[in-house]
Amino acid sequence: MQFQFATAAKIVFGPGTVNDVPSYASGMGRHALLLTGRNAGRAEGLKAGLASAGLSVTPFSISSEPTTDLVLQGAGAARDAGCDLVVAQGGGSVIDAGKAIAALLTNPGDLFDYLEVVGKARAIANPPVPYVAVPTTAGTGTEVTKNAVIISPGHKVKVSMRSDLMLPRLVVVDPELSCSMPPEVTAATGLDALTQLIEAFVTQKAGPLTDGICREGLARAARSLQRAWENGNDRAAREDMCLASLFSGMALANAGLGAVHGFAAPIGGSFDAPHGVVCARLLPYVMEANINALASRRPNSPVIRRYEEMARILTGDPYALAAQGVEWVKRLCRKLGIPGLSILGLTRQDIPGITAAALRASSMKGNPIALTEEELFHVMRKAIS
Numbered sequence: 001m002q003f004q005f006a007t008a009a010k011i012v013f014g015p016g017t018v019n020d021v022p023s024y025a026s027g028m029g030r031h032a033l034l035l036t037g038r039n040a041g042r043a044e045g046l047k048a049g050l051a052s053a054g055l056s057v058t059p060f061s062i063s064s065e066p067t068t069d070l071v072l073q074g075a076g077a078a079r080d081a082g083c084d085l086v087v088a089q090g091g092g093s094v095i096d097a098g099k100a101i102a103a104l105l106t107n108p109g110d111l112f113d114y115l116e117v118v119g120k121a122r123a124i125a126n127p128p129v130p131y132v133a134v135p136t137t138a139g140t141g142t143e144v145t146k147n148a149v150i151i152s153p154g155h156k157v158k159v160s161m162r163s164d165l166m167l168p169r170l171v172v173v174d175p176e177l178s179c180s181m182p183p184e185v186t187a188a189t190g191l192d193a194l195t196q197l198i199e200a201f202v203t204q205k206a207g208p209l210t211d212g213i214c215r216e217g218l219a220r221a222a223r224s225l226q227r228a229w230e231n232g233n234d235r236a237a238r239e240d241m242c243l244a245s246l247f248s249g250m251a252l253a254n255a256g257l258g259a260v261h262g263f264a265a266p267i268g269g270s271f272d273a274p275h276g277v278v279c280a281r282l283l284p285y286v287m288e289a290n291i292n293a294l295a296s297r298r299p300n301s302p303v304i305r306r307y308e309e310m311a312r313i314l315t316g317d318p319y320a321l322a323a324q325g326v327e328w329v330k331r332l333c334r335k336l337g338i339p340g341l342s343i344l345g346l347t348r349q350d351i352p353g354i355t356a357a358a359l360r361a362s363s364m365k366g367n368p369i370a371l372t373e374e375e376l377f378h379v380m381r382k383a384i385s
Helices: 015-023 040-052 068-081 092-104 184-203 208-232 234-253 259-270 274-296 300-314 322-334 348-360 363-366 375-384
Strands: 011-013 031-036 055-059 083-089 130-135 146-150 157-160 168-174
Touching: 011 015, 011 234, 015 040, 015 083, 015 130, 015 146, 015 168, 031 040, 031 068, 031 092, 040 055, 040 083, 055 068, 068 092, 068 146, 068 322, 083 092, 092 130, 092 146, 092 157, 092 300, 146 259, 157 259, 168 234, 184 208, 184 234, 184 259, 184 274, 184 300, 184 322, 208 234, 208 300, 208 322, 259 348, 259 363, 259 375, 274 300, 274 375, 300 322, 348 375
Parallel strands: 011 168, 031 055, 031 083, 083 130, 130 168
Antiparallel strands: 146 157
């Protein structure tokens, strides 16, 4: 048995912990680039706290999913201001942008020198400036992953900048920050976390450490995602979902993902589609395709037993079979209002191009079994309808 595990240098979890960020950050640098989402006002408390701790602060808004241009603008603003520290408070887009910007501040060359698929995929040679990640949503888990997902508009694809050195110096997860998420964001981010836990549990690189993390995360998501969606002020449910998200990030960073995220990369790069919604719509059909392919071509695979174990965690039925786990996911997606991908503009004419791009995505390599082109087409046809 061999496996590796890497995560953020320090993780702080709990209600009110966002108030501790300035004291931690003051020992990491003198001038912080403070990244926020569209609503910069949500981070005014953190901005004031950083200033009170003696830090100079340069704010920068990540107003959309990070594109190559937006990341370069953020890095330019940080260089011009002389920032030696990056602090990000926001959703997955904000935190991903922060990882990339922190790395670009200490590594020479162009962003495309370091991007996978569309760039040169050069290794990050120098440690990034210290980076503090404060997530405000419960879904991506990107605060504990080693890659930044960036849209390359010219190539119409989402790609990664990746290195163990890009793991944040400090992660602060305050569940209270997630209570303001509206139901549709709660659904999309929560289903993203669920997808990541499911894929990491059956991926080819799954190991005993990520298995335990996935089991715990799946149990929490199963009991709390719908509750958080129904009542955003349910503090216990919000805490569960923040942990599920955190665990999903830890798991995917070390075990990888699968076909859902293989598809999500080109779809997200070509269409204005919320990542969590895309993943949620694809998830049950990818699960179904994997289970059927394993039963047909590798009937003795231990992954079939993993799908059965997962079904029992999700349903609470100790005798559930793999197919019942798929049905549980379908029901949850219907309950949370996940639409077909056609509503995002996808048509059947897009399937061949998306499938071809998905097969080149790094996540597809982790799928528990290689799906045929026809099986992948079938997944997309069901997800679009």
